[in-house]
Amino acid sequence: MKIIKDKIASLSFVALLMALTAAMFYTPTASAHGEKSQAAFMRMRTIHWYDLNWSKDEVAVNETVTISGKFHVFGGWPESVDEPDVSFLNIGIPGPVFIRAGSWIGGQLVPRSVALSLGETYDFKVLLKARRPGDWHVHTMMNVQGGGPIIGPGKWVTITGSMSQFVNPIVTLTGKTLDLETYNIGNIYFWHAIWYAVGVAWMWYWAKGPIFIPRQLAVASGKANTLISSGDKKVGIAFLVGTIVANAVLMGTTNEAYPVTTPLQAGTMRGIIPLELPVPSVSVVVDDATYRVPGRAMQMSLTITNNGDSSVRLGEFMTASVRFLEPDVLEDETGYPDDLLAEEGLTVSDNSPLAPGETRSVSVTASDAAWEVYRLADLIYDPDSRFAGLLFFYDEAGNRQMVMVDAPLIPSFI
Amino acid sequence: MSASQSAVRSRAEAVAVSRTFDWMILFVLFTVVLGGYHIHFMLTGGDWDFWSDWKDRRLWVTVVPIVAITFPAAVQACLWWRYRLPIGATLCVLALLLGEWINRYMNFWGWTYFPINICFPSQLIPGAIILDVVLMLSGSMTLTAVAGGLGWGLIFYPSNWPVIAPLHQPVEYNGMMFTLADLSGYHYVRTGTPEYIRMVEKGTLRTFGKDVAPVSAFFSGFVSVIIYFLWHFFGKWFAGTGFIADDAS
Ligand SMILES: [Cu+2]
Numbered sequence: 001m002k003i004i005k006d007k008i009a010s011l012s013f014v015a016l017l018m019a020l021t022a023a024m025f026y027t028p029t030a031s032a033h034g035e036k037s038q039a040a041f042m043r044m045r046t047i048h049w050y051d052l053n054w055s056k057d058e059v060a061v062n063e064t065v066t067i068s069g070k071f072h073v074f075g076g077w078p079e080s081v082d083e084p085d086v087s088f089l090n091i092g093i094p095g096p097v098f099i100r101a102g103s104w105i106g107g108q109l110v111p112r113s114v115a116l117s118l119g120e121t122y123d124f125k126v127l128l129k130a131r132r133p134g135d136w137h138v139h140t141m142m143n144v145q146g147g148g149p150i151i152g153p154g155k156w157v158t159i160t161g162s163m164s165q166f167v168n169p170i171v172t173l174t175g176k177t178l179d180l181e182t183y184n185i186g187n188i189y190f191w192h193a194i195w196y197a198v199g200v201a202w203m204w205y206w207a208k209g210p211i212f213i214p215r216q217l218a219v220a221s222g223k224a225n226t227l228i229s230s231g232d233k234k235v236g237i238a239f240l241v242g243t244i245v246a247n248a249v250l251m252g253t254t255n256e257a258y259p260v261t262t263p264l265q266a267g268t269m270r271g272i273i274p275l276e277l278p279v280p281s282v283s284v285v286v287d288d289a290t291y292r293v294p295g296r297a298m299q300m301s302l303t304i305t306n307n308g309d310s311s312v313r314l315g316e317f318m319t320a321s322v323r324f325l326e327p328d329v330l331e332d333e334t335g336y337p338d339d340l341l342a343e344e345g346l347t348v349s350d351n352s353p354l355a356p357g358e359t360r361s362v363s364v365t366a367s368d369a370a371w372e373v374y375r376l377a378d379l380i381y382d383p384d385s386r387f388a389g390l391l392f393f394y395d396e397a398g399n400r401q402m403v404m405v406d407a408p409l410i411p412s413f414i
Numbered sequence: 415m416s417a418s419q420s421a422v423r424s425r426a427e428a429v430a431v432s433r434t435f436d437w438m439i440l441f442v443l444f445t446v447v448l449g450g451y452h453i454h455f456m457l458t459g460g461d462w463d464f465w466s467d468w469k470d471r472r473l474w475v476t477v478v479p480i481v482a483i484t485f486p487a488a489v490q491a492c493l494w495w496r497y498r499l500p501i502g503a504t505l506c507v508l509a510l511l512l513g514e515w516i517n518r519y520m521n522f523w524g525w526t527y528f529p530i531n532i533c534f535p536s537q538l539i540p541g542a543i544i545l546d547v548v549l550m551l552s553g554s555m556t557l558t559a560v561a562g563g564l565g566w567g568l569i570f571y572p573s574n575w576p577v578i579a580p581l582h583q584p585v586e587y588n589g590m591m592f593t594l595a596d597l598s599g600y601h602y603v604r605t606g607t608p609e610y611i612r613m614v615e616k617g618t619l620r621t622f623g624k625d626v627a628p629v630s631a632f633f634s635g636f637v638s639v640i641i642y643f644l645w646h647f648f649g650k651w652f653a654g655t656g657f658i659a660d661d662a663s
Contacts, residue, residue, distance in 0.1 A: 088608040095526035096602040102588055109588045111600045113610040132527055143608030168601065173584040180598060184531045184580045191577050195539040199508045202543060206501045211436045215497040227498035228550060240547040243540045251572040254579045261582035264470045264614045265596050
């Protein structure tokens with residue numbers, strides 16, 4: 001079963017190549033990596049990416065860009081997606097236009113798959129080194145085994161210069177310095193050419209004489225034994241012995257040339273340390289939530305209680321990487337991608353500071369074209385019509401608290 | 415000219431036509447095998463053959479020879495029993511490698527810019543020579559399956575080693591050990607191929623410690639023997655001409 005799953009995964013690479021071919025011809029500045037077509041609940045109820053920062057939006061070849069931020073692994077993970085026990089922090093780019101020079105979760109290098117825990121928040125960082133010039137949409141991405149890719153927000157990054165300038169210097173543990181971009185390629189071509197020539201020589205030996213019709217006639221008339229001469233056998237033995245001896249010798253000389261080799265490294269990494277976030281002192285109950293299809297707006301009735309010792313205001317609602325900001329409280333200064341940012345998207349019926357100990361029922365509206373553009377409204381057609389997201393509250397000193405909400409969503413068509 | 419008359423008028427002309435026919439058939443056979451074998455191999459060997467960081471000592475060594483012996487066995491059955499031509503395996507493998515190299519160069523490198531040192535194909539030609547020569551010398555399907563199939567499995571790792579050994583040199587990178595092949599796989603981002611799909615160094619051969627490659631190669635050889643029989647029969651059946659009413663053979 002596992003093998004079949006993996007086969008499907010590898011088949012999808014073939015499909016990817018075909019899709020890329022198609023994309024070459026049809027979409028000159030293809031933007032999407034399928035982020036909009038992914039089921040809305042997958043984006044709302046799995047991994048919530050936030051506090052994202054792309055260190056630059058224009059780099060020259062060989063320069064680096066860092067994407068950093070946090071992701072919250074949603075506690076109400078949907079049943080139809082496998083839990084993130086085997087997850088891989090990936091990056092959504094169209095092929096190796098950058099190389100991934102490093103990626104970290106909770107300060108741990110994660111070149112391999114990791115186990116994540118539901119309900120936890122992790123910080124992460126991906127270091128990319130520019131390789132191929134162009135304008136590229138760079139997404140954060142988490143692959144979850146049995147769940148598929150979970151794509152985070154994407155931002156356009158421009159690479160300038162020329163790919164021929166790209167270098168990838170590496171020092172091995174035996175002290176060799178090499179450029180991984182080109183290392184060993186000559187050796188690969190050389191041995192493939194040599195053996196191809198041997199194969200062609202064997203074919204040529206047989207194809208130079210008459211082949212199909214005369215030989216078929218001879219076989220049909222019972223003279224098959226005359227078709228292989230003793231000369232043929234000698235040539236065959238020479239090829240056979242030559243091949244075996246050559247490989248035995250090559251094995252030896254290769255081991256002499258590379259005395260230190262190690263097996264490929266693999267295996268899931270466990271024990272990734274999540275962030276220790278303080279327990280929020282604000283509690284939120286979702287009384288009801290409706291999505292108004294004609295108005296492209298989601299309305300929530302919330303009962304908010306402030307159990308802390310400083311008054312708070314609601315500043316942001318974030319779901320599926322779309323950020324709805326309440327402009328009186330919060331302004332984005334991180335250069336978050338425009339299409340995912342509703343700078344005035346959040347309206348709160350009463351957003352005056354909520355004093356410590358106070359409880360208030362408010363109506364909150366998150367409206368923006370992004371509901372349609374990012375096909376989040378399709379949520380109402382999902383089998384489990386729930387929404388989920390993060391609410392960010394700010395106190396007077398500007399301290400932030402994050403509260404998860406997760407509730408059924410009722411569509412309204414009029 | 416009636417239908418019973420020959421289309422050629424002299425022996426020289428007959429020879430010339432026969433030669434033209436040879437090259438046409440050879441060309442068609444080569445291209446058809448290229449297409450069929452290449453697709454079969456991509457679907458069954460797939461990532462193990464695509465990526466240098468999948469070319470491990472256990473599964474790559476085991477899987478690739480087993481899934482690759484199929485077409486050589488079948489084409490040998492046709493070319494040997496009908497024409498006594500011991501080139502079936504080599505023809506298949508040359509066709510496969512040509513197709514793979516075109517794919518790797520044009521698609522993997524030309525379109526998606528993966529360096530060739532991460533996406534080169536596996537070497538199969540030495541094994542094909544063994545299969546063809548054993549069949550020629552023995553004229554026996556059984557012996558070719560047993561000796562040839564085993565040889566096909568056993569020579570696979572050594573014949574690839576000169577190309578992959580340099581990529582198995584260890585590197586320390588940000589506090590972890592990688593082989594160069596692992597590092598290529600990490601650096602050159604495959605958005606559609608997450609790391610957990612990679613099936614390497616998995617299995618139950620742990621007791622053999624670091625000498626696992628020869629054990630995997632033997633195992634692969636044994637299974638290749640069985641697959642050879644199976645596909646040799648497929649080849650014979652596929653090459654049948656029983657559907658032509660007055661076929662003598
Ligand atoms: Cu995109």
